[in-house]
Amino acid sequence: MDLLRFFTAGNVDDGKSTLIGRLLYDSNSISTDIIETLTRQSKTTGVNTDIDLALLTDGLRAEREQGITIDVAYKYFSTDKRKFIIADTPGHIQYTRNMFTGASNANLAIILVDARNGITDQTKRHTIISSILGIPHVLVCINKMDLVDYSEEKYTQIENEYLTFAKQLNLKDIAFIPASALAGDNVVTKSDNMTWYKGKPLLEFLETVEIAEAKQTDVSRFQVQYVIRPQTDELHDYRGFAGRVVSGTYKKGQKVTVLPSGIETVIDKIEVNQQEVDVAETNTPVVLHLKDDVDISRGNSIVPSEHLPKTEKEVTATICWMDNAAYIPGQKILLQQNSFRTKAVVKEVISKIDIHSFKALDSDGAMKLNDICKVLIKTAEPISFDSYLDNRNSGSFILINENTNNTIAAGTID
């Protein structure tokens, strides 16, 4: 059984929380005590049905009071075929940063469209963010079909409009499903009201879609998280570099380069849970041992000598500003890329991306909450990176305010 992480983008108005509630409810993933609580709650705050399924995902008091989703909520369910992790993200423009957050780990996006309204600014925004974050699969769920008399014509019109818009973007795989979350059409079971739709209902689609790792190359990448040095009598010389194989594979005897120092050496031994292995594959937690006694610390990369990432003190990136406080030119920041952290500064705000048209607008140098900008960042230490489109792990970073320690931006490297 494998694991699919997906996120849902849309508003309560689009029926997003209802859709998730429906998936959980109809796949028997909700316990009776929680249904009881919901029924009780629905009587006081619920808006539409006997059980307001939206209340399932709105976990914070303020969200229940205001009837909106503010923060990313994670939900879990599984069927016989797959385990699913849902990042339920808010749709309003003022929560763009939360959507960015929920989408960052996802392999699939469900973008909800209200069949009555068709493609809106919000649909475009969610699609553009999915494109920037390199989400491998986008599923456009055209919801509330019951309110447009299950019209095939309406559905096709929205589908065409969406494809025209998406052409300019960087999306590999787009699928469409007509549904009604409230009525349950094409969510778990195929709808009798839309016999013209020949595809799968949502749950079956999610169970069977082939999970493509987000635009991952086979190039091997590894960053040191922690150095294991037992310093006991029998393990006196043991010095292992603990980390995760971020992409590709690592082999015993492989020629590698340590970055940023550039020193070349050979992998002497690979351990997984104290067992020696010859090959370690992507996403395996390993301990690497090197032939030479090289000075290596946390955040250094160990990479195949024939496929080096770029190692520079300047990167051009697309960032989403996430702090309530606007960017102050010259502000001292830290850049963190997985386990690597360095002082940095934004040297130039090159352009601001229009979140509804994907056009690069002239920048006045300002960045405020939810802005998406192209920037040039200068780092104190050299950073080893790949383009985000080639490698989601070595091409992503966050920016941290040195005073407040808050995460103030997230970036994808060009």
Added chain:
Amino acid sequence: MKNKDYLDELEAEAIYILREVAGQFDRPALLFSGGKDSICLVHLALKAFRPGKFPFPLVHVDTGHNFEEAITYRDNLAKKIDEKLIVRYVEDTIKAKKLQDGKGKFPSRNGLQTYTLLDVIEEFEFDACIGGARRDEEKARAKERIFSVRDEFGQWDPKMQRPELWNIYNGKINKGENVRVFPISNWTELDVWNYIKRENIELPSIYFTHERECILTENGQLMNTNEFVQREDSDVIVTKKVRYRTVGDMTCTAAVESEAYTVDDIIAELKEAKISERGATRMDDRVSEAAMEDRKKGGYF
């Protein structure tokens, strides 16, 4: 690339997070209760750090109302893996701070353990505390970050959470603050059991079915009879075959009727279970809709 089993993915994520704690903090701690979730954390830490020692001690806040089986298990485990165990007692905090002990028929020390926890954090200046909380347990937890920053009073502010993206964890804090870290955030109760099965992890015996004398409460919960519970003549006493789904305090954790002798039996039972883990066993979450959110804001784990 071939698809890996989802347990491999969850395990890799948890080990990655544990190593991030080791790399980012000066004085971390692993909060250990003797329950299945923290037992899994210890198992994951062994995979993350052996042959080295853990870069953190195990810390237990002992309410004095714990099950003996869990305490024995805790002490044996610490000895077996040869790691440091720090125990602090709620009883001592109550005396030192002249606090009011839990009242009522089933006196809970759930709120009181927050004082002891904050004290032990201050005593050892822990800057990160690793815990076994999972997002599927409760809907306020479903919104909490894996690295969850607490202010110097241990408080969680759900509206001021740091964005958490990709596999990048920001553990930068100011002096006095600390971070609660939840490596198995993305695991469900069933995932934990499937992992226990796969890894052949030993557990305290109360997780498996046994005969026990219980008080049958008005809302149908089976509460252990013990010296802390106020017995009344009107109590309905029953002896049933039960097991515990969670191992919390004896006074506020209910047993569930069960025929599960093995981990396989438990997994089969859970697949059929219609009641959530906390709903089945915790009296404290029933108080109000936002009970967990409020306790977390006050420094609770």
